[in-house]
Amino acid sequence: MTKTMSMVLPPQTIGIMGGGQLGRMLAISARQMGYKVIILEPKADCPAKDFANKHIIANYDDKNALDLLGLEADIITTEFENVPAQSMKYLSQFKPVYPRHNALLISQNRLKEKQFFNQVGIHTTEYYEIRYTTDIELVNVSIYPAILKTTTLGYDGKGQIPVNNKEELIVAFNTLRQTECILEKKLKISKEVSVIVARNMKESCTYDIVENIHKNGILDISIAPARINENLKNELQDWAIAIVNQLDYIGVLAIEFFITPENKIIANEMAPRPHNSGHHTIDACITSQFEQQIRSICNLKLGNSALHSQAIMLNLLSDIYKSPSNMLYPAWDKVLAKYDNVKLHLYDKHLSTALLGRKMGHLTFIGKDIDTLLKQAEEVKLSFYK
16 A cells, blocks of 8 residues: 555645536535635636636646646546646646556556556457557457557547458548557447446445446446346456556546456456446445545545445436427426436536537436336436437
């Protein structure tokens, strides 16, 4: 474990790099606990703005802004994985910064991420590094069908092109402007799951495994707990603890895994922050992932991560506002006037700038029976899109 650090206690100030919806929910938790919050975010009208005591409007690599954040915050974290790692390293000269920049450098690069998983001993899909057109000549045909992905900056299906042969790979590499890529073999999978794990300087803990269902590369529904056997649950949680220990990681980390039809675990990717698939923890767990992020970076005792209810999380994308029947506002009355076990979370994003597929909020269905909750979620989806 890392050397001992004193606790950061309310009303000290937590600095957050980023002001998106995750920063908003993180700031809400911090303010509820009595902390002050300062965010650095280039967009003046960002989701986190209303819950920050101070908003530094500047780019993430603006030295003057970083100096100000470093001087005014007592501890610093991030709400998104693509924050410049060098900016986080720069900030560490002022105050403790978690996660550390070395963990960001790994998680921000799909190739380094795969290499790290393999070093820890976790299986990944077969892959090739594609940096130059000459690298394509070294690819074994057994990898097809595959997916070509940029090694950096891709999320929610962006920067990814499926390929079935060498000719398509060449076209895809050119489409991605011959940026550094990784070619990954497509897998036959039975489930996609994620593990939310937290670690401070004294202890670590995991949340129940979450089962994820994606649509068009974007998370649609999360099911907690995942519908998998106990052996798989224990193995996934053990791997999550091994990963944060190997990274000497402080904070909340989300790790996505594939499970094959043969029940083999394959590591996919990780996010050094609270995660979309952990939003159910706000309403269904004793301690939310956002409070846990505060507890872990401030070196408090980690909160109890147990589920007190089963839960379904349904993402609300900007697409629901574009449906002809919804006009400007979706039919919230069909949800809020009908169900007594559904929690609505909106992120205060503006429709005028919302592209299709943008996450605008989420619903959490909580109860005692997953099948009943799934039926409710499907009913609500139909009411939005019909």
